[in-house]
Amino acid sequence: MANLQDSLSRIIRHIEADLGTSALTDLSLSNIIDAVNNFEYRSLEDFYEQFKELMALMKTTKPRIGVLIFHFCELWEEMSDQKQGIASKEDLYNVMESAIVMMQNNNRSDAAKLVNEGLDCIQDGDSILIHNHSRSVLNLLIEARRKKKKFKVVLAEQEAEKTHDMVKTLQAGEVPFVTVPEFMLSHLEKEVNKVFLGALTFNNTYNFVTDAGTNSLVAEFHHAKVPIYLFMTSRKFSLWDTKESQQTHKVTQKHCGCHPEDMLTYDRVKFSHDRLPLDLVDKVITEEGVFSPKEIKELFDKRYKDYALWRKKYI
């Protein structure tokens, strides 16, 4: 079980890092349909038991992906509601497939609404700093460009592959941008007038989970009184109790520093994600509108309360 848990956490971290949370969610949902198809049933009861085990595993990944856990619970609800009508593998497959297609459509519709809500946050002449690998932010910038808004983007470089992917996306969307190493950002504090971010999730400790490196960047610009805008759909809220250890993953590895004169080997510590406190953010934009930190806290608390019964049922 521990092995399976590690493997699942690892693959989820990798896909999230490669594609972002929205694509991870979409891909995982499609994968549930494939898994239902490929799974060899002993009985429907066996399937329900094993689905519960998979749900339990999803709740323990590092980091926990709130939206995915939410969808797993939704699927369980759907199966429970329709249990009477499920008599065969085909019935089960059909119920799961239609529920998943609906979830995927809802997610896409929320993502489109988020972009619409976010458009008002961009004005002509803006100089926007971006850093984390957020599809929501990239889609918003591309849409704003399509709507002929005149702004420029400063892309703070992070891990080479993520930066490369963001550069490719910005270029394809014809968004004007420059890149700058993330350790040289202090020189741009006066030039940049907004910081745009995305997040994996927002949890009951009132922290966002974001790409590694975001926290220090946001702290720096918050200190310089540059407004910080965070974009995420409310489905990404993590409505379960969160332990600190579940938000990031620490990796210590032997690193080989290759230099023409020296080959050095040393321990290098890396973290998968950052925790970003809500009070460092000025505006949170969801598919439902633009929220202040106080308002988003209220919205979260309300959802958290609404799902108290769910938590009892599924944890």
Add this chain to the structure above:
Amino acid sequence: MLWIALGVFFVSLVLFTFDWIDKTVVALGGAAILIVTGVLTWEEAMMAIDYQTIALLFGLMLLMGFAQESGLFNWLNMKIARGSKGSPLAVFVLLMLFTAGLSTVLNNVTVVLLIIPVAIALSQGLGLNTKLMVIGIALFSNIGGTLTLIGDPPNTLIGVQAGLSFMDFVKNMIIPIIVMSALVIGGIMWVYREDLAPIKRNLSKVFLSGLIIKRIQYQFSGKKMNKFFVGATVAMIFLSIIAFVIQPLLGLNVGLIGLIIGIVTALVLFRHHSFQHALKEVEWDSLLFFIALFIQVAALEKVGFLSMITDGIAGFSHNIPLLILVIVWGVGLASIFINNIPLVALMIPVIFDIQASLAGTPHLDLLWWALALGACLGGNGSVIGSSSGLLAVSMARKHGIDISFGGFMKVGLPVTIVTLAASSAYLLVRFYYF
């Protein structure tokens, strides 16, 4: 002179085995010493180089450089991952067969480079026995490569120098390779049956394997493939196989065919992949290694060392079955620890001499197949026996998987013994019954 030539060759062998210094530098250094000390003259050294082998390798390296750039192999890898549906047994069998198949036309090292990343991603993610997968790929790259003239460097050396065609190799090697592949896959499936047990009844594992396969799919299909580039590459690979098959009818030597294939590929695809870039993908160090080895072996021949070995082996017995066994097992067991390329380069003139001294005896051609089978399969016995083994282990280490010398041998040595035994049985059946 004898001692200089012998000293250079055996010091080189030791250094090749332990890989302390780049093997090409060692081989070239040795060749330079032989010329400077007058064991060989400059002219003799130049005459010793088998340009046909070099041209064949160069042409095929160019073709494979283009094929790799086209994304064809990544696409095939992705299909394998998808076709396995995450079943451990299917992952294992498909990867082993794909490795063996690809090795028949590709350099073993290239095959390992292409397949190991997918194998590690799949097996690590699925919680399978990753070490077994990595070792299996190294072993099957050697087993598959044994089938053809271009599959493994020892075969290329033997084929070109002994005048054996692509089809000669296929006709003579297909049965033992199929039999031993089945034996090895069956044996591993039996010994490691717990590691390869099906996961279809475990929903979490099925879900996890699906996620891993999806990641492999987008990772390896991320690069847009140009239809013309891929189509032309596939066409060139097929054309080259056809050219090798009908080589006796064409009346061209294999070196020239290889060179023509490489140049035509570069001409057809120059818009998609620059020739300058393709040239960078040619393994120049391997070509130089071969050149230096030809010079070192020529020196051993000139000083009479090869005649001494020939006399030793031929004098030991005129019994062909016994000679077959001596070559299969002698070369095979030596290849466990010694680089098989210099060993084969050394043995080729020896076999020519044995054939000359036993002229008129039937089935002398079997000695070539004994040499090819012994050299290609013996390398599986240890991690240092073949470059694909060394590369596979070092790639695994980069992913945090440590495969010890003993760990490799635990799988590799039984496989070597089984495959050498199967080779011996096959050659003896050929001798007595056909």
